[in-house]
Amino acid sequence: MLLMAATMQAQDELPLTPSKGGKPDWMRWHYLSEEEMYDTSRGLNFVETDPPAGEPRFVAEFEPMQGVMIRYPLGIPTSLVAQLSNNCMVYCIVSTSQQNQAQNSFQNAGVNMSNVTFVNAPTDSYWVRDYGPWYIFEDRNPAIVDNIYNRPRPNDDNISGVFANYWNIPMYGMNLQHTGGNMMEDGRGHGVSDDLVFQENNYNEENVRNKMRDYLGIDPYHVTIDPQGDYIAHVDCWGKYLAPDKILIAQLPQSNPRYQYYEEVAEYFENTNCCWGYPYRVYRVQEPGGYTLAPYTNSLILNKTVYVPMGTNNTYNQDAIAVYQEAMPGYEIVGVNGGSAGWENTDALHCRTRGVMDFNMLFVDHRNVLHGEQEWQESIPVVSKFIAYSGANLKQDSLLVYYSIDGGTYQTAHMTATGNPDEYVGYITGYQGGSEIDYYVFGADESGHRYTQPVFADLDPHHFTMAAHQPSGELTITPDTLWFEHNGDEQAFTIENQTNTVVLINAITEEGGYLLPDTPNLPYNLQVGESISVGFLFSFPLKTNRASDDYVSSLIKVQTSVGEKFVTAMISRQGMVNFVYQNEMYFDDPTMVIESSFFNKSVFVPTIRVLSIAEKDTDYLNIETNPTPPFDLEFDGDEAFMFVSLKDFAKGYVQTSIEIETDYGIFEIAVHINEDILSVNELSSEAKLYPNPTTGQFTVEGANVAKVEVYNLVGQKVHEAEGKTISIDATEWNKGIYLVNIIEQSGAVVTKKLVVR
Numbered sequence: 001m002l003l004m005a006a007t008m009q010a011q012d013e014l015p016l017t018p019s020k021g022g023k024p025d026w027m028r029w030h031y032l033s034e035e036e037m038y039d040t041s042r043g044l045n046f047v048e049t050d051p052p053a054g055e056p057r058f059v060a061e062f063e064p065m066q067g068v069m070i071r072y073p074l075g076i077p078t079s080l081v082a083q084l085s086n087n088c089m090v091y092c093i094v095s096t097s098q099q100n101q102a103q104n105s106f107q108n109a110g111v112n113m114s115n116v117t118f119v120n121a122p123t124d125s126y127w128v129r130d131y132g133p134w135y136i137f138e139d140r141n142p143a144i145v146d147n148i149y150n151r152p153r154p155n156d157d158n159i160s161g162v163f164a165n166y167w168n169i170p171m172y173g174m175n176l177q178h179t180g181g182n183m184m185e186d187g188r189g190h191g192v193s194d195d196l197v198f199q200e201n202n203y204n205e206e207n208v209r210n211k212m213r214d215y216l217g218i219d220p221y222h223v224t225i226d227p228q229g230d231y232i233a234h235v236d237c238w239g240k241y242l243a244p245d246k247i248l249i250a251q252l253p254q255s256n257p258r259y260q261y262y263e264e265v266a267e268y269f270e271n272t273n274c275c276w277g278y279p280y281r282v283y284r285v286q287e288p289g290g291y292t293l294a295p296y297t298n299s300l301i302l303n304k305t306v307y308v309p310m311g312t313n314n315t316y317n318q319d320a321i322a323v324y325q326e327a328m329p330g331y332e333i334v335g336v337n338g339g340s341a342g343w344e345n346t347d348a349l350h351c352r353t354r355g356v357m358d359f360n361m362l363f364v365d366h367r368n369v370l371h372g373e374q375e376w377q378e379s380i381p382v383v384s385k386f387i388a389y390s391g392a393n394l395k396q397d398s399l400l401v402y403y404s405i406d407g408g409t410y411q412t413a414h415m416t417a418t419g420n421p422d423e424y425v426g427y428i429t430g431y432q433g434g435s436e437i438d439y440y441v442f443g444a445d446e447s448g449h450r451y452t453q454p455v456f457a458d459l460d461p462h463h464f465t466m467a468a469h470q471p472s473g474e475l476t477i478t479p480d481t482l483w484f485e486h487n488g489d490e491q492a493f494t495i496e497n498q499t500n501t502v503v504l505i506n507a508i509t510e511e512g513g514y515l516l517p518d519t520p521n522l523p524y525n526l527q528v529g530e531s532i533s534v535g536f537l538f539s540f541p542l543k544t545n546r547a548s549d550d551y552v553s554s555l556i557k558v559q560t561s562v563g564e565k566f567v568t569a570m571i572s573r574q575g576m577v578n579f580v581y582q583n584e585m586y587f588d589d590p591t592m593v594i595e596s597s598f599f600n601k602s603v604f605v606p607t608i609r610v611l612s613i614a615e616k617d618t619d620y621l622n623i624e625t626n627p628t629p630p631f632d633l634e635f636d637g638d639e640a641f642m643f644v645s646l647k648d649f650a651k652g653y654v655q656t657s658i659e660i661e662t663d664y665g666i667f668e669i670a671v672h673i674n675e676d677i678l679s680v681n682e683l684s685s686e687a688k689l690y691p692n693p694t695t696g697q698f699t700v701e702g703a704n705v706a707k708v709e710v711y712n713l714v715g716q717k718v719h720e721a722e723g724k725t726i727s728i729d730a731t732e733w734n735k736g737i738y739l740v741n742i743i744e745q746s747g748a749v750v751t752k753k754l755v756v757r
Helices: 002-010 078-085 096-108 159-167 205-216 259-270 314-327
Strands: 056-058 065-071 089-094 116-120 134-138 141-149 171-178 191-194 221-224 239-243 246-251 281-286 300-302 305-309 332-336 354-357 362-365 372-374 380-388 400-405 411-414 423-428 436-444 450-453 462-466 475-478 481-484 490-497 503-510 515-518 524-526 531-538 551-560 563-572 579-581 584-587 593-600 607-615 621-626 631-634 640-646 655-662 665-673 688-690 697-701 705-711 717-722 725-729 736-744 749-756
Touching: 056 141, 056 205, 065 078, 065 300, 078 089, 078 096, 078 305, 078 332, 089 096, 096 116, 116 159, 134 354, 141 159, 159 171, 171 205, 205 221, 221 259, 239 314, 246 259, 246 314, 259 281, 281 314, 300 354, 305 314, 314 332, 362 436, 362 450, 380 436, 400 423, 411 423, 423 436, 475 563, 481 490, 490 563, 503 515, 503 531, 524 531, 579 665, 584 593, 593 631, 607 621, 621 655, 697 705, 705 725, 717 725
Parallel strands: 065 089, 089 116, 141 171, 191 221, 246 281, 305 332, 372 462, 481 563, 584 665
Antiparallel strands: 056 134, 065 354, 134 141, 239 246, 300 305, 362 380, 380 423, 400 411, 400 436, 436 450, 436 462, 475 490, 490 531, 503 524, 503 551, 515 531, 551 563, 579 593, 593 640, 607 631, 607 655, 621 640, 655 665, 688 697, 697 725, 705 717, 705 736, 736 749
């Protein structure tokens, strides 16, 4: 007793490490037998590994759990085991020799035995929170991270490996001395411990932070003082994550000498941003201090239930229950007495249990949470990832944003894929400047899993305010000009009401008859701050405008209660043309003559004038026309004809083109020539092209090779080089077929086909 008193007196003065002049490790009395007090060994069977290759996510206690781990002989009442067995699966670690005893005890207590699984393994203690597995997802796959348990208990320290084998999942060895009671995480990369983690790892803060990031994905890692100043220095003795943005921290009376330290930690979190971008919401649970039992932060969150260990003062007990109810609306809060095992202020329910994450959960990860005042915009996007760890498909009609404007009924916005992996977006609309908006995100998958963010849904949703809207006093239309290049083009403009009153839109018309409107049902009342989109489709014109310009203009008129507004539509004259011609030719024989015809089918363009017909950039073709340009093609009149043959098939080309120039623009015919008829010359020595196909680098080599030219299938030269051995990098080229002209010193040419993958 004298030794314990001396220890307690010294604990506020000296750090818990011999290297810093404090108490040696064996003098941490709690959890240690007399033999263990003198045993400084740790992690005898620990195996360090590389960190996960994929992205690790350390799952939070308040996320979906498939089960809870306990150890027999128990450190919790059997009546609590019965309650847990009606919540989820109970995984009970028990030696083979004691399994029958455990089973009889559970059955006598009314435990739902269909929800109990016995895992046979020897253990040294029932503090499974401290030595149990740390469950993570590595990308989409479950895994376990093991660390060196900070107690000399080899059986306990082996339990992570036992469960890695039980689940048949990977286990990664993180070479840090740590303990589960000194770790809490939010499931989104933030974690909290007190500075015991630095003390137990040689005060190498950089190493600790790097390992926590690499193995668990924890960054930032909030490492605080231990406000309790007790022998155990575990975070679950004074604090607890309740949600990604909520932390529960104990509070002592001001008269207590440790009061200021608890306030220091609370203030830290009140001024530190959570993963959602705003300061933590800190909840305080009152504890009387001293020896009065009040282990309220040492609770267990298991799915939608919180099991809170009760103390010896009923008033404090009820106040603690009320704090949990306020912080976690929609959850069942259950007070639990310690039974024969009893609770301590530094060792209660949380220490003696550990959740097992649901390997098939659906994770809703809406990171860019809207909060505070948002800059005015007509609709505001809500972006979230949905990850179905089960591998099941998402229910596309069940990815939703629920939102309420100014306390009104909740509405839904369906979320659609953004194109980024697992990412979807939905839009909140219909608010006014200054509106208060509550919202939450919901998802479901085909395996039956559902989840919301926040998990409290409409009982405690995300919240933001839309900034006041300052109307400019005008009805604005943007853009004021629409450009149409081709028949079938669609363009749109936006009408926005920036006046102070509702604007009635009576009609929207287009004078030229070139465009088909896609307008809202008119008349339409456009509210203050609201905007609508008006679309038009370029269809064959209803009348002809023979302007000399390249574009024909038309006016779109918007008739409203505040006057008329106009938008200019610019219609390409070429886009009005229906010029029918053969746009490709293929030569498979050097003696072929291809006959081609073309004519004017533009109902509203009576005459198309053909100005010239010629080969583009090359001189490989014989082209004869009837009639000879220039000539006019009347609507639905006689056809014009073209006769095309190969002028010289020994040039080493594979493609050229013919241009038909008209007063409505140039129309191009692609001419393809079979490479087998290209050359009648042979190389005097065989040239090699390898590898073929290629994924990037390829080589051309031959004793008499002088030059290499590479063309794509539209006749564009993409590379040219000289030499007998030529290496070419095609990494940045488009995938497909290329033609490689190999030119010998004598001038002989052969063309080879190259496939780039």
